[in-house]
Amino acid sequence: xxxxxxxxxxxxxxxxxxxxxxxxxxxxxxxxxxxxxxxxxxxxxxxxxxxxxxxxxxxxxxxxxxxxxxxxxxxxxxxxxxxxxxxxxxxxxxxxxxxxxxxxxxxxxxxxxxxxxxxxxxxxxxxxxxxxxxxxxxxxxxxxxxxxxxxxxxxxxxxxxxxxxxxxxxxxxxxxxxxxxxxxxxxxxxxxxxxxxxxxxxxxxxxxxxxxxxxxxxxxxxxxxxxxxxxxxxxxxxxxxxxxxxxxxxxxxx
Numbered sequence: 111x112x113x114x115x116x117x118x119x120x121x122x123x124x125x126x127x128x129x130x131x132x133x134x135x136x137x138x139x140x141x142x143x144x145x146x147x148x149x150x151x152x153x154x155x156x157x158x159x160x161x162x163x164x165x166x167x168x169x170x171x172x173x174x175x176x177x178x179x180x181x182x183x184x185x186x187x188x189x190x191x192x193x194x195x196x197x198x199x200x201x202x203x204x205x206x207x208x209x210x211x212x213x214x215x216x217x218x219x220x221x222x223x224x225x226x227x228x229x230x231x232x233x234x235x236x237x238x239x240x241x242x243x244x245x246x247x248x249x250x251x252x253x254x255x256x257x258x259x260x261x262x263x264x265x266x267x268x269x270x271x272x273x274x275x276x277x278x279x280x281x282x283x284x285x286x287x288x289x290x291x292x293x294x295x296x297x298x299x300x301x302x303x304x305x306x307x308x309x310x311x312x313x314x315x316x317x318x319x320x321x322x323x324x325x326x327x328x329x330x331x332x333x334x335x336x337x338x339x340x341x342x343x344x345x346x347x348x349x350x351x352x353x354x355x356x357x358x359x360x361x362x363x364x
């Protein structure tokens with residue numbers, strides 16, 4: 111199966127480049143200076159490999175939800191490196207307004223990161239694959255979504271195989287477009303929490319390339335309401351969601 115490849119390159123007009131005193135995009139761009147790079151740590155006490163996952167936000171970044179995980183060459187899920195805390199715990203910061211104010215409350219969003227959820231293959235009692243408060247993912251693998259560029263330094267539970275895949279899924283609500291409109295599926299409440307479907311990126315990593323940064327490529331989008339873990343390769347209906355991330359890469363440190 112041939113997958114379409116997409117790269118994320120910030121193109122600046124020559125006049126802007128001149129004013130900024132820069133000769134290329136990369137990490138010295140104006141966007142990077144506006145948003146510094148935060149360093150996150152996950153599963154630091156584990157005894158496996160150290161993975162560095164780098165995310166540079168794009169112009170449409172606005173509080174997205176994210177998950178990063180690893181699979182082997184056959185497509186078997188190995189482990190989660192990082193997932194948005196609200197999805198991992200089943201609690202959203204603005205999930206309860208019974209008091210007249212927005213407070214944290216239990217909410218589950220199966221359409222938010224459905225590929226990650228189904229690849230984990232942990233089915234809850236209600237048939238959904240997203241965790242509940244009772245089956246929440248441990249803190250070592252979760253965190254709030256960074257609002258800046260970020261570098262995730264995550265340890266794996268065990269030593270990884272010679273070759274493996276790193277996946278990244280990202281979704282952002284309220285990003286309707288001309289195709290994914292707010293009335294496209296009026297009877298599906300889960301669709302309305304996703305808008306444009308989640309996007310999935312992937313990179314193949316080999317131990318022989320340890321120390322080398324490998325870009326993740328956009329390979330498709332999820333089911334619009336999270337009913338399964340399918341990946342649709344046709345991205346012709348996706349617009350601004352492609353600009354949530356500008357550059358995404360991974361590096362096996364050891």
